[in-house]
Amino acid sequence: MSPSHRGGKVVVIGAGIIGVCAANALVDEGFSVEVVDPLEPGSPGQCSYGNAGGLSPGSCIPNSMPGIAGQVPGMLLDPDGPIGLRLLDLPHALPWLLRFLANSRLSRVRRISDGMIALNRLTLACYEPLVKEAGCEDLILHRGQLFAYENPNGPAGSALSIGMRRERGVKVEILDDRQMRELEPAISPDYRAGVFLPEQGQCPNPGRLVAAIAKLAAAKGSVFTRRNVRSLVVEQGRVKGVATEGGVIAADKVVIAAGAFSSPFARQVGVCVPLISERGYHIMLPHADTGLKVNVNAAERKFVAAPMEGGLRLSGTVEFARPEAKPNWRRADILLRQAAHMFPGADLRGMERWMGNRPGTPDSIPVLETAPRHDNVILAFGHGHQGLMGGSVTGRLVAELATGRPPSIDLSHFRSSRF
Template identity: 35%
Template sequence: MAGRNVAQGAEVAIIGGGIIGIAAAAYLAEAGRDVLVLDRSGICEETSSGNAGAFAFSDILPLAHKDVLSEVPRWLGDPLGPLAVPPAYLPRLLPWLWRFWRAGRPSAFESAVAAQASMMTLAEREWMGLIARMGARHMLREDGCLELYESEAEFEAAQEGWKLRRRFHIPFRHLEKHEIAEYQPGLSDRFVRATFVPVWKTVSDPQRMGQAVWTHAETHGARFMPAEVTAVRREAGEIAIHLASGERFACTFLVIAAGAWSRRFAAAFGDRVPLETERGYNTTLPLGAFDVKRQLIFPRHGFVITPLETGLRVGGAVELGGLKRPPNYARSRAMLEKAARFLPGLKTEGGRHWMGYRPSLPDSLPVIGRARNDPRAIYAFGHGHLGLTQAAAAGRLVRDLVQDRAPPIDLKPFRPGRFRGD
């Protein structure tokens, strides 16, 4: 199969060389399928290269919960704060924001938590198995994370979320002020409480982990083609893929895992998915910038600090601004300035700024399932800031859909058509 002329087609074509697409490729290739991945940039060269590197298996709360909703007015008042919407983009965003608000209703919220918890349980099991098969255990850090609070009021406001996690048997430990330094020396005295989550994991570097996944997929026969896909459609009983180069080829199954660029491909198969773009920013500082022991989370400010083998990454925040606006790296600098206040002595020189496009849906759940107009087209996108975390689960589920096997979790909450008529 490896010597086949790409123009002749593939059994399974995957649009998207990010972490979701290549995880699907790995699972399908392991199962003996002929797999071709198409991406304009390369393997994990865009959004999957610059994330915070977390396996956030305990992060089961949808963004649309009341603690976040109550903060939205304050955040929107700060153009460099945790959540920003460029004024010119607001009219286009209003339908998405309306769905986001509806997703915060108690019944919808409870359903989303249960669905996210099932996805996270599967994700942890599948990632640990995939890492073992890849021989990549050395790339995994199991140091937990530390969530930090600047006031008792902020700590108390977070308790509802921790109670929900306890319901799903997620372990954590609340810390008093005098205990914080044991978990992270050198923090500012401004933090009065913290919560340690021992099951939180990080990777040595997200791009290198993605490349290791691809090496595993390639070893099992998966192929990559650098190409820009301009259109997909059903033609004469097959699925046709059209490239910017003018080439056209057919596939038996098509997996759409193009992240924030997936919406127009889904529309070609009859599914109007309200996919929006969380533009995330970070700065990666050189090694030695500060001795950070584990990922530090600052929920009130919407960013994290992650120790990687390639440096110290300070990033997060959300800018809902679509795919076409130029980056606003003032947001990266604002987070870096806060990080310097939170970690006195942090060396902020020599950092590399970055922006990525997180594919976000109003209910914080991805779209995983078959297309409305053709069951051979399968979707795996919309994971928001949890793409790395949920990639192995997505890969397993895509494989099961292609092989027409019963999935290990209920896919109804993730169905593509769930937004019709909402």
């Protein structure tokens, strides 16, 4: 074996942000790396492409919080609400939703929050050397993140989440109406109060970020193969590679980073994870020159407005459906009405719609571990809508697991056995 490939051959299933970050970290450790995915890295078919772009080292608030059980029915019944569920998909989604609600107990919420902050607090520190090496430092902006409330007493109602952030060392500023206008004059005066996280970052083009990191991995020797992976190849109880439509690719180690499509591969190595497609929608408004500077989360309406290289992006609706189901573009059209409300007078012509399958676990955190019964398989999936945020850190952790070094963070939060 040559010195440059002293670690052996690793096949990474998935060329999204998790896969391309893992490829870079693995090749830096001396592994021969092949990334297998039918899609081009950074292309519109990938989940990472449609991300809102938040890179928040202070992100530690789970999706399932105390009191949500009483809110979900109203959200599902509201045709313009943030959650959609087709009746035909109810049997598919119900077991996951019950687990999701069970994770809203305060004791669980606090432990999940500890896991989230452990992973996310390193996002910028791990991205910065990557983007410098890839020549795309312009894709990491340090501008902060704003939660905007129409109710002037809204921040007081978010005391639990604000307190959880502060307990974990996240800087939080409470803004009144005047301070809101000074920070973001672009948004409607209907928004009367805010919570500002000044240490957070953002990416103005997630698709370009994925493509740039993939290009860097390729320049270091990683191979990108455009094929569907059909299954793992298991011989005499050990994973030997992956079976694709074009034949078998042999491997010493396999990384499962296929996002919402990871479950079948994980089951082959005895790991069952309650993973669902949280289908996310966004719209791009290429002519909406609002002057918006930071990512703005509309606290009551549950959507995000983000300034992007290609215009203004609004995202945030979730639809629980099978990944293969056709898009319900009405979920995207809801966001156009939200844009008209937040940015009165903005030019909303030329709307472009997108849908992607986000890999959601019931507790908002991914599975990151060596498969319990197969020590040459690494699981790295389930990041939900925080895949872009967790990509750089997860890539480093995958390489640490592959080399057998102690991981940079406590991975007990992310074991599949928690399910």
